[in-house]
Amino acid sequence: MNNKIYLSTGELAKMLGITKQNVIYYDKIGLISPVKRDEKEYRYYTLEQADELDSILTFRNLGVSINILKEYLSERNxxxxxxxxxxxxxxxxxxxxxxxxxxxxxxxxxxxxxxxxxLTDLKKVVYAEQDKESYMVKQCKEDDDKEYMQRFIELCNHSKQLQIDFENPVCNIIKKENLFIRNYKRIEYFGIKIPEDFDCSSIEVLEKPFGIYASTYHQGSYETMYLAYDRLIENIKKDGYRICGHAYETDLLSTLTNADKNEYIKLISIHISKD
Incomplete structure (x- = not known):
């Protein structure tokens, strides 16, 4: 050793607030290597290298990859x-x-x-105007559980790719024709609401029209959904309305939040008009 100041691996690591393993790793990958090794193969670095390694750490903290850093250090300017x-x-x-x-x-x-x-009164029926909404949908062409699950998963995966998942719950859409015959389990579409400024050119879209909707809640398992539908449709008729469009079921509490099926909550809305 001459009179020039050298730093051991441990001293360099302590000076820069990193571990000795970090310093050794950067040497092994060729990012910054010691200027000297003694007879025991101990590494020694100069003060200038300490400054250089500090700059490297700054780049790493900014997220610059090691490969880009290697390239830059060979032609830095x-x-x-x-x-x-x-x-x-x-x-x-x-x-x-x-x-x-x-x-x-x-x-x-x-x-x-x-x-x-x-929410306090889950059985209450509410009539209110709702704005037009657009849904990205997957149509269920067959009435069986395997078809439903396949289309549901397709919609979830597609919504994740488009970054519109999770913000809005998946909606089950039942055609009015099936409401008339009490076939409430026949889902025509799975849908998820999309933002107003979303580019819809590459997806299948269903427009939920502006209008009056009768809404209520169902608490319990999906097997007892018919009770909420019957209650809702009975009130629609009793209050002088008629069904003119689809029903929209939205999960509010489901497998994401509750382990007990009896605690599931769905919002059901049916497009109606006055007789």
Whole structure:
């Protein structure tokens, strides 16, 4: 050793607030190697290398990959540094947008569940105008459980790809013709509400029209859904309305939130008009 100051692996690691294993790993992958090794193969680094490794750690903290860093260190200059930083900023912006979508989904679902927990009279029938909504749908062409599950999974997977999952619950859509014959289990479509500004050119869309809807809740297993439908349709007739469109079933509490089927809650809305 001469009078030049050298740092051992441990000293370098302590100075930069990392582990010795980090320093050794960066040597093994060729990112930064010691200028000296003694007869026992102990690594030694210069103070200039400490500064260089600090810059490398800064790039790593910004998310720059090791492969890009290797390439940059072999031809480093201000122009290349600016290029790397700008490309990394683009990646960060995309990640921020993704995280913002996730945050909105979490917030939306949490608010929905909070509203559900405030419900008191689940058997009450409410008549109200509802705005037009667009649903991405998967049609169930056969009336059997395997077909339903397949279409349901297809819709869930597609909605995840399009980043519109979770924010809105999946909706079961029953045609009015089946309501007339009390065939409430015959699902025509599974749907999920899509944002107003969403590009619908590549998906199958069903428009839920603006109008008056009669709504009530069902609590319990899916096997007893007919009780809520019968109650809702009886009230529709009694109050001088007629069914003019589909029924829309929305899961509010289901397998995501409850292990007991008797605690499941669905919102049922039927498009109606005045006789």
């Amino acid at each position: 201000a122009e290349r540094c600016i290029e790397i930083l700008r490309k990394q900023k683009e990646k960060v912006d995309i990640e921020i947008q993704k995280l913002d979508r996730i945050r909105k989904k979490i917030d939306s679902r949490a608010k929905l569940l909070e509203q559900v927990l405030t």
